[in-house]
Amino acid sequence: MNAQELAQKHKLLECIQCGACTGSCPVARKANLNVRRYMRDVATFGKLTIHPQNELWSCTTCSTCGIRCPKEINPYEFLIDIRSMAVEEGQIAPTIRDALESIFKNGNPWARIRNKRSEWLQGLNVKHISQGADILLYVGCTSAYDPRIQNVAKSLVACLEKAGLNFGILGDEENCCGSEVYGMGEKGLFDYLVEENMKIFDKYNVKQAVTSCPHGFHAFKSRYNQTSFEIQHCTQLLAKLIENGKLTFTKEVNKKAIYHDPCFLGKQNGIYDEPRKVIESVPGVKLLEFDRSRARSLCCEGGGGRMWIDIPGPRLAEIRVKDAVEQGAEILAVACPFCLLTIEDAVKTTGNEGKIQTMDIAELASLAL
Numbered sequence: 471m472n473a474q475e476l477a478q479k480h481k482l483l484e485c486i487q488c489g490a491c492t493g494s495c496p497v498a499r500k501a502n503l504n505v506r507r508y509m510r511d512v513a514t515f516g517k518l519t520i521h522p523q524n525e526l527w528s529c530t531t532c533s534t535c536g537i538r539c540p541k542e543i544n545p546y547e548f549l550i551d552i553r554s555m556a557v558e559e560g561q562i563a564p565t566i567r568d569a570l571e572s573i574f575k576n577g578n579p580w581a582r583i584r585n586k587r588s589e590w591l592q593g594l595n596v597k598h599i600s601q602g603a604d605i606l607l608y609v610g611c612t613s614a615y616d617p618r619i620q621n622v623a624k625s626l627v628a629c630l631e632k633a634g635l636n637f638g639i640l641g642d643e644e645n646c647c648g649s650e651v652y653g654m655g656e657k658g659l660f661d662y663l664v665e666e667n668m669k670i671f672d673k674y675n676v677k678q679a680v681t682s683c684p685h686g687f688h689a690f691k692s693r694y695n696q697t698s699f700e701i702q703h704c705t706q707l708l709a710k711l712i713e714n715g716k717l718t719f720t721k722e723v724n725k726k727a728i729y730h731d732p733c734f735l736g737k738q739n740g741i742y743d744e745p746r747k748v749i750e751s752v753p754g755v756k757l758l759e760f761d762r763s764r765a766r767s768l769c770c771e772g773g774g775g776r777m778w779i780d781i782p783g784p785r786l787a788e789i790r791v792k793d794a795v796e797q798g799a800e801i802l803a804v805a806c807p808f809c810l811l812t813i814e815d816a817v818k819t820t821g822n823e824g825k826i827q828t829m830d831i832a833e834l835a836s837l838a839l
């Protein structure tokens with residue numbers, strides 16, 4: 471794509487250079503990322519340059535810039551195209567390259583073997599989708615392989631079982647959804663994953679699916695260009711199950727919980743109420759709110775491939791933890807595996823272990839079953 475095509479595709483000539491995108495970007499200062507300037511260089515001067523790695527790969531694809539833009543331009547989509555050029559030219563950080571290679575080879579970015587994908591299920595009795603299920607639980611790479619996040623998958627299974635839902639999984643046949651592949655600009659690999667995944671979903675005639683990861687949810691909903699199945703995030707499903715009386719609680723969790731809106735659930739998809747509804751339904755839980763919540767929520771820096779590249783500077787997840795502790799929260803509730811990992815780590819690095827606990831909403835709900 472040349473500069474003119476890129477400018478046309480992203481409506482860059484409509485940009486009024488107001489700076490709202492750069493001004494609202496959570497990583498602008500720490501990574502020297504000035505997306506307004508990048509776009510001006512392309513649209514006005516026809517300069518198509520790949521910027522220094524830390525700048526280019528610092529974008530978390532949180533979409534704040536797109537939300538704030540008065541001209542309905544999505545600067546981060548433009549950045550993803552610039553990343554694609556970098557990937558094609560091989561100008562990528564070794565850690566990003568390794569994650570992409572692992573996805574191609576193993577179907578996950580965590581360098582784990584494909585046939586261990588369902589090891590987390592040990593001791594559980596979850597059926598394969600082929601055994602006749604109404605809804606597919608798409609587990610996702612991080613829930614399947616990360617020892618901490620496996621507990622989220624187990625908690626979600628416990629909630630769905632308690633609600634009497636007829637669900638099944640793909641087991642070792644499940645493959646990476648490709649969300650982060652897209653965000654890292656490897657669009658060839660993304661297209662390949664879409665094709666492979668759609669073959670599997672069609673093979674088992676999947677009509678409904680649920681995922682606990684907002685990144686997978688967003689990919690299936692908005693990047694797959696598919697209409698054959700309906701996708702829900704687990705907080706949407708849990709809220710419905712609570713509302714229609716299928717999911718009930720028997721225990722109390724007497725704690726104050728503050729909810730961190732994940733960018734891919736909130737800003738990208740406008741899902742703000744359902745997660746809060748689930749938290750508030752857990753007996754004994756008092757829901758607190760961050761100053762920066764909903765569309766103003768502060769990104770944790772886990773998206774857009776940032777799980778595989780460290781950008782030096784102050785960490786936003788640490789700011790989130792400090793704000794939560796100041797508010798008097800005992801639980802920092804999240805609804806995304808990347809948020810859970812970045813924020814739980816920030817609890818340790820800010821010395822707040824023992825003061826506040828990071829927990830996925832499914833884990834919080836499972837405590838009260």
Ligand code: SF4
Nearest residue numbers: 495529532533535546
């Ligand atoms: S998506 Fe987020 S991190 Fe990326 S440029 Fe926009 S505001 Fe900055």
Ligand code: SF4
Nearest residue numbers: 485486488489491539
């Ligand atoms: S917010 Fe929109 S109009 Fe303003 S500088 Fe950024 S892209 Fe241009």
